[in-house]
Amino acid sequence: MSEQYGHEREFVRTFFTSPTAVKGEDDSAKMIRSAAGLRGLQAPDVWVPDNEDATAPAMREEGVENIVEVVAEHGAEFPGEIHPRVVWHRDSPTTRHSGFQQIMEIADPDNGAVEHVDGFVIPEVGDVDDWKKADEFLTIVETEHGLEEGSLSMSVIVESGEAELAMADLREEMGKPSNNLERLFMLVDGEVDYTKDMRAMTPTGELPPWPELRHNTSRGASAAGLIAVDGPYDDIRDVEGYRDRMRDNRAKGMTGIWSLTPTQVEVANTDPLPPTTGSWLLSVGDDEVDLPAEGDRAVYDGEDLSLAETDDGYVLGVDGDEHELDADGLHEELLDRISYVPSMDDIVDSMEEFEAAKEAGRGAIAMTQSTTLVLDGVEVAFSTDRMWDEATYQAAQTPITLFQDVYEHRPDQHAELEEMYGPDVVQRARNLG
Numbered sequence: 001m002s003e004q005y006g007h008e009r010e011f012v013r014t015f016f017t018s019p020t021a022v023k024g025e026d027d028s029a030k031m032i033r034s035a036a037g038l039r040g041l042q043a044p045d046v047w048v049p050d051n052e053d054a055t056a057p058a059m060r061e062e063g064v065e066n067i068v069e070v071v072a073e074h075g076a077e078f079p080g081e082i083h084p085r086v087v088w089h090r091d092s093p094t095t096r097h098s099g100f101q102q103i104m105e106i107a108d109p110d111n112g113a114v115e116h117v118d119g120f121v122i123p124e125v126g127d128v129d130d131w132k133k134a135d136e137f138l139t140i141v142e143t144e145h146g147l148e149e150g151s152l153s154m155s156v157i158v159e160s161g162e163a164e165l166a167m168a169d170l171r172e173e174m175g176k177p178s179n180n181l182e183r184l185f186m187l188v189d190g191e192v193d194y195t196k197d198m199r200a201m202t203p204t205g206e207l208p209p210w211p212e213l214r215h216n217t218s219r220g221a222s223a224a225g226l227i228a229v230d231g232p233y234d235d236i237r238d239v240e241g242y243r244d245r246m247r248d249n250r251a252k253g254m255t256g257i258w259s260l261t262p263t264q265v266e267v268a269n270t271d272p273l274p275p276t277t278g279s280w281l282l283s284v285g286d287d288e289v290d291l292p293a294e295g296d297r298a299v300y301d302g303e304d305l306s307l308a309e310t311d312d313g314y315v316l317g318v319d320g321d322e323h324e325l326d327a328d329g330l331h332e333e334l335l336d337r338i339s340y341v342p343s344m345d346d347i348v349d350s351m352e353e354f355e356a357a358k359e360a361g362r363g364a365i366a367m368t369q370s371t372t373l374v375l376d377g378v379e380v381a382f383s384t385d386r387m388w389d390e391a392t393y394q395a396a397q398t399p400i401t402l403f404q405d406v407y408e409h410r411p412d413q414h415a416e417l418e419e420m421y422g423p424d425v426v427q428r429a430r431n432l433g
Contacts, residue, residue, distance in 0.1 A: 007153060007185055009045070009081070011405045012256040014268045015188060015229045016044035017085065019054040020063030028059065029066035036074035039412050041269045042262045043079050046186070050085045051102060052123050060087065064102050068111045075116025079412040083119045083155060083185075088134060090126025090162065100137045107141050107152065114145070119153030119185055124193065126162040128169045132179050139180050155186035158217055159193035167220030174224060187221045188258070189213055189231040211248070218254040229256035236261050246271050255402065269413075273406070274344035274399045276420050280371055283337040285319065291373075298338075299374045307375040314378070334380055340369045344403070344421050347396055348428050354388050355432070364389040400432050 018035040021028040032049045049071070051063040067084050075082055086102040089095040099122070107114045122134045138152050158164055167187065174181045191210050200208055214230055221228035230249050233242045242264060246257055255272050259265040280298040281288040284305055291298035306317035313326040316333060325333060342350070350367050357365045370383040386392070407417065407430060418426050 009227070009405060009409055011272075011402050012045045012186060012227045012229060013272055013406070014044035014080075014259045014265050015046050015048060015186070015256055016259040016262075016265050017048045017050040017054050017232075020049050020051045020066050020084075021055055021059035023056060023059055028062055029070055032066060032070045033074075036070050036078055038262060038265070039079060041266045041413060041416050043410075043412065044259060044265050044269070045256075045410070046081045046083055047078065048083050048085050048121055052085050052087050054085075060102075064105050067106055068113045071106075071116050072112035075113060078116070079410060081118040082116055083121050083153070084117065085121035085123060085157075088122045089124045090130045090160065095124075096133065096137075099134075100141075103137065103141050104144070107145055107147065109145055109147070114147070117152070119155060119183070121155045121157065121186075121188070123157040123190065124159055125156045126160060126166070128166045128173050130162075131156060131166060131181065131184075132173075135180050135183060138183065150180055150183050152183065153185035154181075154183045155188060156184070157188045157190040157193075158213070159190035160197040161194075164194075164213060164216055167216060167224075170220060170224040170226075184224070184226055186227045186229050186256070187217050188229040189217050191231040194231075211252075214249060214254055215252050218249075218252045222253060227256060228254040230254055230258060232258040232260055233264070234260065236264060239263075239267060242267060243271055272399075273403060273420075274347055275341060276343060278343040278346050278369075279341045280373070281339045281341060282373075283339075288339075294374075296370075297372045297374050297379070305375060307378045307380075309378050330380065331382075334373060334375075335382060335384070338373060338382060338384075340371075340384065342369075344399075344429065345425050347400060348425060348432065350388065351393060351396055351400065351432050352428065354393050358390075358393075397433060400429055403429055404433075 016035065018031045020032055022031055027033065035047055038044070049067045051060050051067065055063045071082060084106055086099040087095050088099040103120055105111070106117060120138065125131055125134065135154060138154055139149060141147070142149050142152060156163065158167070170181070170184070173179065174184065191207050191213065194210065194213060195207055202208055218228040230245070233245055235241060246268060249255070249257060250272060257268050259268050279293065280291045282291055282300055284302060289300065289302060291300055304319060308315045313324065314330045316323045316325055316330060323333070353367070354365060365388050366385045367388050368383055368385050373380045373382060406413065
C-alpha cells in the first residue's frame, strides 16, 4: 500500500461493529463505550463505531455525538484502528450528503476525536464513480479541517453487483491524479444487502454462502494492494460454523472477518494464527478428522473406518465395504488419507532449516514428518516427505508474516502470544525472513 496514505497493516483479522446510540438507555453510548475498553485478544484489529445499519435512523445524529465523545476520551488507549461507519447510498444524493455531514463533524479537530480516527467505512457503494464521490468528500473534509491530504483512509462495503464489478477497475483507477483512491484500505463484503440487491432467494430464507463474492473481493483486494474482509456471521452461538467460514475464507486469501461480539473477536483474532501444536488429519468420507495425539501416535477412534490384521495382510473397512490389502497396499491407501497440520514451532523450524540450506547454496531440501497411525488397535507407521524450495518457503511465510504483522501492531497481545507459543518460538518467528 502507498506509504503516502499511511496504510501500515498488511492483515486485518477482525472488523468489529458497535451501535453508536442505543435508545432507552441512561447512556445511549454504552455499546461503543464498552467496545472502547476492549484489550488483548478481545480487542479487534479494526473497530467500527457503526452509525449506519447498527444504529436506528432516529438515533444517528446522537450517534455522531457519541462517536466524538467516546473516541476523544478513549481513542488514544484503544489498541486497534478506529474506522467509523457513516451513512451512504449509491442511489441517494440526500443520504450521501448526510454521510458527508457526519464525516465533517467526526473529523473536526476542535472536537478532539479525529486524531484517533484512522479512516471511515462507506457502505452501499455503487460503481467506481460512486467510490470517487466518497473519496472527494473525504478530500474536502481534509481540506476544510486543515488535515493532511490522504490522512483519512476509506474502506467500502461491497453490497451490490455494481460494487462487485467496480473492484475490477481499481488497479486502473487508483493513482490517477484526478482522485485520491489510494486512500482505500479495506474491501468488506456485506452479504445481507448483496443478497437483496441480487434478488437471491433460498428455500429457508437463509443467506446464500456467496463463495463467488468472497473470491472476487479477495482477488480485487490482492490486485489493488488492499485488505479483504468477509461480512457478518450472524449465528453468534455457532462458533464452529464461524471457524469453518474463516477457514474457507483463508483458502481464498481472505484473512479478515466481521465480528459482532467480543467472543467472535477473540475467535477471529486467534484462528488465523498458526496452531500451538501440530496435528494429523485423516480423510474419512467428506470429512477430515482431527486425530488426537498420544505421544508419537495419532489415534483414530471413529466408526467409519475399521482395520483388522489377518494372516495374509489386512482388511480395511470403509463405509461398510471391506478391502483386503497387503502391507504396501494398506500403507498407500492410508497415506492418501492422512495429512499434517504444522504448528507454529514446526513452521519456524522448517523455515529456519530452509534459510540455512539456502545460505549454504542448496536450492531445495526434503522435510519429513512421521507418526504411527493407530486404527482399531493396529499400528501403521508413516513418514511423509515434502520438498521445500523457494516457492514453498514463500507460501509458508504467509502465516509467519501475519504473526509478525500482529506482533508489530498489537503490543497489547504480546503477553498472550508468548503464553500461546512460548517466548523462544515468538522471538524466532519475529526474526524469520
